[in-house]
Amino acid sequence: MDKSLENQLVNAAKTVEQQLDEQIVRLDNLDSDDLKALREQRLRELKDLNSKKQEWLKNGHGVYTELAGEKEFFEVSKNSSNFVCHFYRDSTVRCRIVDMHLKILAAKHVEAKFCKINAEKSSYLTQRLRIMVIPTIALVRDSKTKDYVVGFSDLGNCDDFSTEILEWRIARSGVIEYSGDLMQPPDVKRKPRSSQPQKTIRGGNGSDDDDIDLDD
Known part of the structure; x- marks a missing residue:
């Protein structure tokens, strides 16, 4: 893989990780008991989405x-x-x-x-x-x-x-x-x-x- 393409893939992966981290932080800051189940469900969805994104990146997406x-x-x-x-x-x-x-x-x-x-x-x-x-x-x-x-x-x-x-x-x-x-x-x-x-x-x-x- 050429260096330029490799750098693009690394940058795309970093962007995906940053987006996920930002969403997790926002959800972690919800302190209402009524939102606990919603937060846990959303965290599962985000983790599933992140797995999909990592698979997409492995398949050459992002560049x-x-x-x-x-x-x-x-x-x-x-x-x-x-x-x-x-x-x-x-x-x-x-x-x-x-x-x-x-x-x-x-x-x-x-x-x-x-x-x-x-x-x-x-x-x-x-x-x-x-x-x-x-x-x-x-x-x-x-x-x-x-x-x-x-x-x-x-x-x-x-x-x-x-x-x-x-x-x-x-x-x-x-x-x-x-x-x-x-x-x-x-x-x-x-x-x-x-x-x-x-x-x-x-x-x-x-x-x-x-x-x-x-x-x-």
Whole structure:
């Protein structure tokens, strides 16, 4: 494992442990007898959740990584119930914007696996998933593609959208947990979108609303 990735995993694990410790401290400070049972139940839930988070981290969650190829895409979709995959192209500037946000979200949402894959080297996948716009983020749950974030049209049609609005958009598919209002996007400052056209992949048919089973 490369040093940078190892450091990211260590930092993600520390964040998870810190969050758990903070919640336990808050619960320990409840001194009402009436809340004793609730506190004990919540502590059990937190410990169970922490076990899940540690298992997710062992499975490579918590960091944003690049898939080596199409075979690995299917392996991840089987091993991780919640999977966020960015189809990118090196020559597309907006893909680097997506990379920046997904790296932040990967560390925050260890319940999902965040990856990217080179669309130009994944012709079978792009055709099977009907991906024609780059960047496109495929949102996979239980080995089924549930949704797609296509370009920036759902993110305010601007290049300077916030990480929060992408988080909200991904959460609407159910692949990450979200404490806010899924019916209302977070307020963000938006700048007019530049005139640069979205990149397309030859042979794509566009995305639709039907789930695509990756086990077929």
